[in-house]
Structures are given as C-alpha cells and as structure tokens.
Amino acid sequence: MEREWERLLLRFGQPVTLRQRGDSRSLRAFVQPVLERGGRQEVPTPLGLRRQDRFLYLGPAGHPLDLDTLVEWQGQEYQVQSAHRVGEGICPHWRAVLCPRDEVRA
Amino acid sequence: MNTGLEQIRQTMADYLCQQGVPAVTAWPAAPRQEWTEPVVVVSVRGCRAGSASFQDYLGERYDERSGRWEERYGKRAQLTLGLDIYAPEREDGEAVQSAFDALAGVLVLGGPEGLDLQEFSCGQTAWDGESRRLKRPVEAVCTAWLCAVTDAGGVFVDFELRGVRKE
Numbered sequence: 001m002e003r004e005w006e007r008l009l010l011r012f013g014q015p016v017t018l019r020q021r022g023d024s025r026s027l028r029a030f031v032q033p034v035l036e037r038g039g040r041q042e043v044p045t046p047l048g049l050r051r052q053d054r055f056l057y058l059g060p061a062g063h064p065l066d067l068d069t070l071v072e073w074q075g076q077e078y079q080v081q082s083a084h085r086v087g088e089g090i091c092p093h094w095r096a097v098l099c100p101r102d103e104v105r106a
Numbered sequence: 107m108n109t110g111l112e113q114i115r116q117t118m119a120d121y122l123c124q125q126g127v128p129a130v131t132a133w134p135a136a137p138r139q140e141w142t143e144p145v146v147v148v149s150v151r152g153c154r155a156g157s158a159s160f161q162d163y164l165g166e167r168y169d170e171r172s173g174r175w176e177e178r179y180g181k182r183a184q185l186t187l188g189l190d191i192y193a194p195e196r197e198d199g200e201a202v203q204s205a206f207d208a209l210a211g212v213l214v215l216g217g218p219e220g221l222d223l224q225e226f227s228c229g230q231t232a233w234d235g236e237s238r239r240l241k242r243p244v245e246a247v248c249t250a251w252l253c254a255v256t257d258a259g260g261v262f263v264d265f266e267l268r269g270v271r272k273e
Contacts, residue, residue, distance in 0.1 A: 045237055046147050047130075047192060048138030068196075099238075102140035 001091045002061075009060060017072040018063060029059035031073050031098070051100040054081065061085065061092035070101065077101040111153065111183070111252070114221075118187055119148045121218035127208050132188065142194065144205035144240075149188035151245055155252060158182035164253065180253040189213075189226070189244040195233060202231045202242050213246060221248040 013028030034054040041053045055078060057071060065071070065083040072078075078098035086095050115131040122129035128141070132149035158164070164178040191205045206228060217223040226246040234241040 044133060044135070045138060046132040046149060046190070047237055047239070048134045048136050050138050050237070102138050 005091045005093060006060070013059075014073065016057075016059070018065065019070040019072065020066070020068060025063060027060060027063055029057055031058075031071075032056050034097070050102070053100070055098040057083075057094070057096040057098050059094045059096070061087075061094065063094065065094055065096050071096075071098055073098075111150075111185075114185065114187075115148045115150060117218050117220070118189075119146075122146055122148070122189075122209070122212060125212040127205075127212055129189075140194070141192070144191050144193035144197070144201055146205070146209055146244070147188070147190050147192055149190070150185065151188045152186035153183060155181045155183040158251070167255075169255075176255040178253055178255050180251050183250050183252055184224075185221070185248045185250060187246045187248060189246055191242045191244060192234075192237060193240040195238050195240055197240055199231050199240070202240050206242055206244065209244065217246070217248055221250050223248050 009028045009030070013030055016027060016029045016031060018025045018027065032055065034056050036053075039052055042049050042051055044050075055073075057065070057078075057080075059065070064085065065080050067080050067083070069080050069083070070077050071080065077100075079101045081097045081099050083094060083096035085092060087093055119129040119131050127146055128143060129146040129148055132147045158181060162179045162181055164180045166175050166177055168174075169176050189209060191202055191209065193202045193205065210226070213223060213226045224247045226244065228245075229243040231240055231242045233239075
C-alpha cells in the first residue's frame with residue numbers, strides 16, 4: 001500500500017515546495033480546495049480583505065509539516081493550519097489543512 | 107459639504123506613524139498584509155456631536171486673508187477611536203505589551219492637531235480567531251470642534267476640525 005501511495009504521488013501529485021526554518025524541499029503532493037457551501041472565499045476585516053478558503057494537503061510520510069511550515073503551490077504560499085501524520089501501518093502520509101498566506105509587507 | 111470627520115482615522119494613523127508607532131486605518135479594500143511587527147489599526151467606534159451654543163453660534167472672527175468679519179458656527183463632537191493592536195499570532199504577548207507601551211507613551215502626550223484626547227483604555231490581549239492575530243483592544247476618547255464659517259452670502263462652507271487643546 002505504501003508503495004502504491006508513492007506511485008500515486010509520483011504520477012498524479014502536484015509539485016510543491018516546503019519551506020521550514022531556512023530549509024527548502026521540493027516534492028509531490030496532492031493539494032485540493034476544501035469545498036464549502038457556506039463561507040465566502042474572501043471577507044473584509046479590519047486589516048483588509050482576507051482569504052478564508054482552505055486547502056487539503058496529502059503528502060509523503062517522509063516529509064513532515066508543522067505550523068511553521070510554508071507550502072508553496074502554484075506560485076502562492078500557504079500556511080499550515082493543522083497537520084497530522086496518519087495511516088500508520090497501512091499507508092502513512094501527512095495530512096494537513098492549509099490557508100493562503102497574507103501578502104508579506106515589504 | 108465636508109463634515110470635518112472624513113479624514114479623522116487617517117489623521118490619527120499619520121500622527122501615530124510620525125511618532126514612531128506603526129498604524130493603519132481599518133477596513134481597507136485591499137488584501138490584508140502580513141505584518142512582522144505589531145500594528146495599530148485605527149477605526150471610529152463612535153461619534154456623538156451636539157450643539158455647543160445657542161443655534162451653534164460661536165461668534166465672529168476677523169479673517170485677515172479675506173479682510174472681512176466672518177460668522178462661525180460649530181458643534182462639539184466626542185469621538186471614540188478604536189486603536190486596536192494586532193500582532194502576528196506566532197508572537198508572544200510581550201510584543202503586544204511593548205506596542206501598547208509605545209502607543210500609551212504617545213497618547214499621554216496628546217493627539218493630533220484638532221483632537222483633544224480625553225482618555226484612553228485597553229483590554230487584555232487575546233488570540234483573535236477571526237483575524238488569526240493576537241489582538242489587544244484599545245480605544246481613545248477625544249473631543250473636537252467641528253467649525254464652519256458662512257461666506258459673504260450667508261451660506262455655510264465646509265466644516266473643519268478644530269481642537270480645544272491649548273498649546
């Protein structure tokens with residue numbers, strides 16, 4: 001099952017880059033928007049317009065994510081909202097919820 | 107006609123920035139930015155304007171530029187400004203406290219021209235899930251005069267903000 005998962009990532013995964021404490025790693029993972037019926041994609045806040053859509057990340061077991069990890073996917077940076085290593089013993093992988101990072105002020 | 111209050115948030119934000127306290131106005135129609143340091147977000151929480159004299163009449167004043175006497179009218183306004191401090195959620199509370207100390211250090215000396223700062227207060231720092239930031243609510247109560255003069259035909263021209271602070 002593990003080998004099957006790695007093949008799936010290799011074949012259908014999308015290129016992403018994980019940035020973590022000065023380290024940068026390129027790999028393949030699945031990233032998909034979490035579809036919600038209720039919330040709006042962008043809402044006004046006192047600090048400006050905020051994206052509130054979320055993305056589901058499924059990635060290889062050997063590349064852990066934490067709350068300080070930045071995920072770059074399709075030219076946009078995402079912050080990790082939550083991350084867990086799941087599927088131990090069957091098909092271990094990292095499952096995370098990502099949110100778009102605000103534009104960094106120069 | 108201007109009421110004299112349109113630029114109040116920007117005036118306060120500019121004043122704080124000039125004093126070395128990073129500040130922006132609230133609710134910009136642009137994507138929000140990730141600040142690496144705490145920032146004060148200026149909003150108007152409340153405004154109460156009322157008559158300060160009989161039929162708002164403040165008296166006459168000689169205008170040297172136009173060379174004529176002009177009649178002045180005005181209302182006294184009490185404004186409650188939100189000066190909330192937002193900090194990155196991965197900061198510790200000390201950064202917010204330092205930002206508040208800097209803000210308080212500016213506010214105890216007064217406010218921008220035209221605003222008489224009466225009092226300010228703050229709440230406690232908390233994580234704000236809506237903004238995903240650390241937030242400390244701060245507000246300041248100010249008094250201002252909204253003054254207008256009549257032109258030669260007796261018609262009001264724009265109101266402007268006039269402070270009650272005496273240097």
